[in-house]
Amino acid sequence: MRYHRIPDETIRRLPVYLRGLLSSAEQGHERISSKDLAEFLGVNSWQVRKDFSYFGGFGTRGVGYEIDKLAQQIKKILNLDNVKKAALVGVGNLGSAVLAYPGFKMFGLEIAAAFDISPKKVGKKINNVKIEDASKLQTLRRREIKLAIISVPRDAAQKTADSLIKAGVKGILNFSPCYISVPKKVKVITIDIAMDLARLPYYIPAG
Amino acid sequence: MRYHRIPDETIRRLPVYLRGLLSSAEQGHERISSKDLAEFLGVNSWQVRKDFSYFGGFGTRGVGYEIDKLAQQIKKILNLDNVKKAALVGVGNLGSAVLAYPGFKMFGLEIAAAFDISPKKVGKKINNVKIEDASKLQTLRRREIKLAIISVPRDAAQKTADSLIKAGVKGILNFSPCYISVPKKVKVITIDIAMDLARLPYYIPAG
DNA sequence: CTATGTGAATTTATTCACAGCA
DNA sequence: TGCTGTGAATAAATTCACATAG
Numbered sequence: 505m506r507y508h509r510i511p512d513e514t515i516r517r518l519p520v521y522l523r524g525l526l527s528s529a530e531q532g533h534e535r536i537s538s539k540d541l542a543e544f545l546g547v548n549s550w551q552v553r554k555d556f557s558y559f560g561g562f563g564t565r566g567v568g569y570e571i572d573k574l575a576q577q578i579k580k581i582l583n584l585d586n587v588k589k590a591a592l593v594g595v596g597n598l599g600s601a602v603l604a605y606p607g608f609k610m611f612g613l614e615i616a617a618a619f620d621i622s623p624k625k626v627g628k629k630i631n632n633v634k635i636e637d638a639s640k641l642q643t644l645r646r647r648e649i650k651l652a653i654i655s656v657p658r659d660a661a662q663k664t665a666d667s668l669i670k671a672g673v674k675g676i677l678n679f680s681p682c683y684i685s686v687p688k689k690v691k692v693i694t695i696d697i698a699m700d701l702a703r704l705p706y707y708i709p710a711g
Numbered sequence: 712m713r714y715h716r717i718p719d720e721t722i723r724r725l726p727v728y729l730r731g732l733l734s735s736a737e738q739g740h741e742r743i744s745s746k747d748l749a750e751f752l753g754v755n756s757w758q759v760r761k762d763f764s765y766f767g768g769f770g771t772r773g774v775g776y777e778i779d780k781l782a783q784q785i786k787k788i789l790n791l792d793n794v795k796k797a798a799l800v801g802v803g804n805l806g807s808a809v810l811a812y813p814g815f816k817m818f819g820l821e822i823a824a825a826f827d828i829s830p831k832k833v834g835k836k837i838n839n840v841k842i843e844d845a846s847k848l849q850t851l852r853r854r855e856i857k858l859a860i861i862s863v864p865r866d867a868a869q870k871t872a873d874s875l876i877k878a879g880v881k882g883i884l885n886f887s888p889c890y891i892s893v894p895k896k897v898k899v900i901t902i903d904i905a906m907d908l909a910r911l912p913y914y915i916p917a918g
Numbered sequence: 919c920t921a922t923g924t925g926a927a928t929t930t931a932t933t934c935a936c937a938g939c940a
Numbered sequence: 941t942g943c944t945g946t947g948a949a950t951a952a953a954t955t956c957a958c959a960t961a962g
Contacts (some may be wrong), residue, residue: 506919511931515910517948519905519909519910523888523889523906527889537942537943544734544890546892550933550934550935553934553945555947557945560945560948561740563945564939564943565938565939565940565942566939566942566944568942568944580830581913582910583913584909584912585951588909589913593841596808597808597811597812598812600756601807601808602904605905607903608905611908611909613909615909623754633760637785639743650915651912653908665727670822676909676911681730682730683753686755693907695902696730696814697814697884698812698814698820699726699730700726700884700902701858701884702726702789702793703722703779703789703900705882706722707791707882708790708898710857718953719953720953721953741940746921757954761924761955763923764923764924767923768924770921770923771921771922771961771962772920772922772923772960772961773919773920774920774921774962775922776922795932800925808934814961
């Protein structure tokens, strides 16, 4: 193992690898080669090996990778063994869908709190998570929740982010279609569904 | 204007610029400088200018960009003036939220069809779109729908994609947490919500 | 004097090719 | 012999610096 600054693109791919490894384990495999893992995920085998090499290389030459061990390592690198709980703000259509989304569990992630401003929604439960009033956002600090998902209307996104950061949140997954300005120490990943759909036509030949 | 191979990253940013321009127009502006646009979107001004320069540069030196004109140009480049209709397959929690999502309109996109296999859902209407039986997927060809959104369970994603491609679909926005294998001519963009949330902890210092 | 447009320099990421270990 | 791990080569994207047009 040697020190390297880890490319951001490698970090982006780690959850992809993790997903592949966990799927492979589900199917009863214990070992996997970079080639098989790559094919399963639609990437190149040398990319896989290069990415793992930044962390020291986890495989056995001539054999491949031990799935469980590698998955554990990736979880550790991604800090998924420490940070697990996330809060969701904005329980509209999209927010409700995210609350009910079953895919977080495989990464050890859990939506542990949900907030909304509508009195009609506050108090209800979705997927066993009780919806709290948005004024209670500051409780996140003592609950040690450092991740949040924003699914409020665009105009409320920046203010929501400000409150979340004041409550100690360090990472934000933003579903609102706008840029959110945050201090350097806070990481924001924005998912804009419409924007992703909007760039598909570029790849479609006219006619 | 000169010929250049356009970087994929530039294409990825074009909808971001478009969103910014449309917002700016909403606020009553007619012109905008690369600096102002960049600040609004959280990018650098030289990045904006460089990106536009691949298409020939649309601005006026000393003045800036005419918002309407530039927005039209970007729409044209992205092929958003030709391709507008999309189909959605899988009307579960996430699919319903996507159907009701108001953000597509600003890009001129429209979800014009929705499909599901559940008899309970078929026939219902969400957001004025009638849910059809999934066996009717092949009608997409004569309806000239070339874009599709997949929000079915993971195990059904590949088969759904195969059917869509058989029906003439050329671009797929995939919400299922898995790799989808497609012919080269078909473009797939995968959004994996859990994966995006899963890489946030990496950026959060322990403790 | 202002703000664009763009070659050139730099940084970052991907791909290759093969050495090294089981 | 098979598959990993990694320097080196290549490719791509970003950043810079400034000439250029209004």
